[in-house]
Amino acid sequence: MIHARDVTKEYIDGDGTRVRVLDGMSLDVDAGDFVAVVGPSGSGKSTLLHLLGGLDVDYRGEVSVGGVKLAGLGDKALARFRNTHVGFVFQSFHLIPNLSALENVLLPSHFGAKPPDAVKRGEALLERVGLAAKKDRAPVRLSGGERQRVAIARALYGGPKLLLCDEPTGNLDAATGAGVIQLFQELHREGLTVLAVTHEERMSAAARRVLRLKEGKLVEERATAQAASGDAS
Amino acid sequence: MRLDALSRLVRLSLARERKGAFFSAFGVAMGVGTLVFFIGLGLGVGRVIREKIFPTDARLVDVVPSSVSLGLLGGGKLDAEAVERLRALPGVEAAHRKMSVRVPAVTRYDGVFFGTRLRMGMEVLAVGVDPDLVKGDVQLGEFKDAGEGQPIPALVSTRLLELYNKTFAPARKLPQLSSGMIVGFGFPVEFNRSYVSASATGPSVSSQTQVVGASDRAMFAGITLPLETAVRINRQAGVDAENYSGVTLVAVDPSHVPALVDAVKAMGLEIDDQERRMAENTGAAVALTTSALALLSILICFLAAVNIAHALSASVRARAREIGVMQAVGASRADIRAIVLAEAAVVGLAGGAVGTAVALAASFGVNRLAAGYLPNFPYKPDSFFSFPWPVVLGGVVLGLLAALAGAYFPSRRAAATDPARTLAG
Numbered sequence: 001m002i003h004a005r006d007v008t009k010e011y012i013d014g015d016g017t018r019v020r021v022l023d024g025m026s027l028d029v030d031a032g033d034f035v036a037v038v039g040p041s042g043s044g045k046s047t048l049l050h051l052l053g054g055l056d057v058d059y060r061g062e063v064s065v066g067g068v069k070l071a072g073l074g075d076k077a078l079a080r081f082r083n084t085h086v087g088f089v090f091q092s093f094h095l096i097p098n099l100s101a102l103e104n105v106l107l108p109s110h111f112g113a114k115p116p117d118a119v120k121r122g123e124a125l126l127e128r129v130g131l132a133a134k135k136d137r138a139p140v141r142l143s144g145g146e147r148q149r150v151a152i153a154r155a156l157y158g159g160p161k162l163l164l165c166d167e168p169t170g171n172l173d174a175a176t177g178a179g180v181i182q183l184f185q186e187l188h189r190e191g192l193t194v195l196a197v198t199h200e201e202r203m204s205a206a207a208r209r210v211l212r213l214k215e216g217k218l219v220e221e222r223a224t225a226q227a228a229s230g231d232a233s
Numbered sequence: 234m235r236l237d238a239l240s241r242l243v244r245l246s247l248a249r250e251r252k253g254a255f256f257s258a259f260g261v262a263m264g265v266g267t268l269v270f271f272i273g274l275g276l277g278v279g280r281v282i283r284e285k286i287f288p289t290d291a292r293l294v295d296v297v298p299s300s301v302s303l304g305l306l307g308g309g310k311l312d313a314e315a316v317e318r319l320r321a322l323p324g325v326e327a328a329h330r331k332m333s334v335r336v337p338a339v340t341r342y343d344g345v346f347f348g349t350r351l352r353m354g355m356e357v358l359a360v361g362v363d364p365d366l367v368k369g370d371v372q373l374g375e376f377k378d379a380g381e382g383q384p385i386p387a388l389v390s391t392r393l394l395e396l397y398n399k400t401f402a403p404a405r406k407l408p409q410l411s412s413g414m415i416v417g418f419g420f421p422v423e424f425n426r427s428y429v430s431a432s433a434t435g436p437s438v439s440s441q442t443q444v445v446g447a448s449d450r451a452m453f454a455g456i457t458l459p460l461e462t463a464v465r466i467n468r469q470a471g472v473d474a475e476n477y478s479g480v481t482l483v484a485v486d487p488s489h490v491p492a493l494v495d496a497v498k499a500m501g502l503e504i505d506d507q508e509r510r511m512a513e514n515t516g517a518a519v520a521l522t523t524s525a526l527a528l529l530s531i532l533i534c535f536l537a538a539v540n541i542a543h544a545l546s547a548s549v550r551a552r553a554r555e556i557g558v559m560q561a562v563g564a565s566r567a568d569i570r571a572i573v574l575a576e577a578a579v580v581g582l583a584g585g586a587v588g589t590a591v592a593l594a595a596s597f598g599v600n601r602l603a604a605g606y607l608p609n610f611p612y613k614p615d616s617f618f619s620f621p622w623p624v625v626l627g628g629v630v631l632g633l634l635a636a637l638a639g640a641y642f643p644s645r646r647a648a649a650t651d652p653a654r655t656l657a658g
Contacts (some may be wrong), residue, residue, distance in 0.1 A: 050653040111568055
């Protein structure tokens with residue numbers, strides 16, 4: 001599903017200093033895997049997620065996701081890739097406040113081919129995350145856990161094979177976070193590839209593989225038998 | 234990006250930014266409204282000048298004898314031979330002769346003038362013209378010399394009639410007259426007689442004159458008679474009855490006029506373009522004033538565009554995270570740019586349409602006020618405005634363009650949003 005080789009990402013920080021956040025990193029994730037990437041703040045976890053999701057293409061090295069090589073893709077092709085191949089879940093949910101839960105879920109439908117049953121699909125996804133009864137509510141009238149479920153439903157709208165999650169339980173209390181983690185596990189069991197960067201022990205415990213981002217490289221911290229036989233560095 | 238999706242996102246965004254959108258549209262409406270109003274006013278006033286005050290036909294060339302005689306060379310005179318040469322010039326469709334009645338004339342009226350007792354005497358100027366020149370304006374009988382002792386058909390100027398109706402008649406409490414009412418009105422004219430200057434050597438000739446219509450081509454301050462009548466009166470008075478005082482050439486089409494003018498001048502004759510120049514000068518003054526006001530209006534549109542740029546820049550900054558989310562779920566840079574431009578387009582179209590509608594409504598109000606409160610001056614039109622459809626459509630399009638111009642840089646800035654940065658944390 002994910003194949004990354006010798007990826008190096010640098011940026012200039014506020015002091016004008018060049019910071020190398022990924023340094024020749026390589027990563028392989030099989031389809032249907034559930035991977036947690038851990039590491040201290042500023043270690044480049046979110047950056048890794050943005051590279052894999054095609055939000056940031058300013059790097060050296062090779063990244064392919066679902067057989068799509070991201071380097072060299074034009075803006076429109078990258079947008080199509082984000083619309084159909086990956087789904088993002090963010091720590092701060094990033095729901096659009098003046099849209100209802102259902103309208104937030106349907107947001108990706110505005111940027112792809114028009115599906116004939118967009119609303120039905122959106123409602124089905126809300127039902128899948130347990131929020132069918134609250135489809136018309138604005139985000140401000142939903143709890144944190146409910147907002148994150150709406151965000152997950154939105155991430156699933158385009159039918160992605162890969163879910164990229166950036167600290168998905170970071171803003172949730174323990175009980176709510178557990179419910180969201182359980183949802184990720186269910187999605188994983190249904191065949192979805194999940195890659196989550198996290199600080200949370202519970203989240204990494206739920207994953208099949210745990211990789212640590214250290215000094216710009218990924219190291220295997222815990223792997224299942226199948227994953228250990230892979231070539232994650 | 235699909236149009237229905239774009240429309241949905243723009244509606245949602247404008248609903249959220251109602252206040253900013255309202256003020257942006259208001260600015261556009263102000264600029265467009267004033268521009269459409271002033272252009273409509275300029276065109277309306279220009280139309281009155283062109284069609285009523287100085288009605289000119291672009292195909293006509295008025296030829297007059299040269300004011301400097303060429304002596305033995307014979308140039309500068311407008312005799313029958315010169316008229317034939319003029320008629321033979323390339324591009325000439327017709328040549329209509331004119332001859333002034335070269336003796337003074339007076340009228341003494343003592344009778345009932347359309348229901349009012351009137352007694353007055355005045356000097357009269359008269360000119361004879363080829364009937365073909367004014368045939369469309371003759372409403373009674375034939376415009377030809379009926380011979381001595383018979384009533385002389387006469388045309389009066391429509392402009393003279395307008396001045397009479399708007400100034401002379403109200404001041405003297407005389408009735409207002411339409412061109413139809415004066416047809417058939419008769420008054421005595423005595424040729425070769427004057428209250429103020431010496432007469433020619435011949436006898437004075439008393440005639441009854443009958444008005445047969447009003448014409449734009451009739452002499453302004455006098456009466457217009459058939460050419461043969463003027464020739465007869467001049468001959469009877471023993472003055473020049475051979476040379477014409479002018480010839481009106483009708484060109485095949487306006488494009489032939491410059492060449493005709495050159496050819497006429499080459500014959501040693503002159504062009505009487507005083508009327509045309511007055512029309513052009515007055516038209517230019519109106520155009521200049523309209524342009525200055527239009528410039529002011531365009532400045533308002535420019536300020537509206539700047540306002541839109543400011544409002545959208547602030548909006549784009551405030552919505553950076555939302556834009557990042559859209560990019561994350563599949564929006565391309567072009568999609569983001571299209572959303573911002575479409576928001577501005579809706580604001581601009583609304584502002585342009587409202588501004589144009591307000592201008593039309595204001596012009597209606599001004600016309601009503603002018604009809605009710607302005608005195609009835611000569612050439613006072615029913616409407617001071619003219620709004621051909623390109624002006625109305627142009628107003629709406631200008632609103633759109635001003636808004637799009639204002640949105641250009643904010644849309645680029647929005648499209649350049651880095652989702653990785655805005656969605657971090």
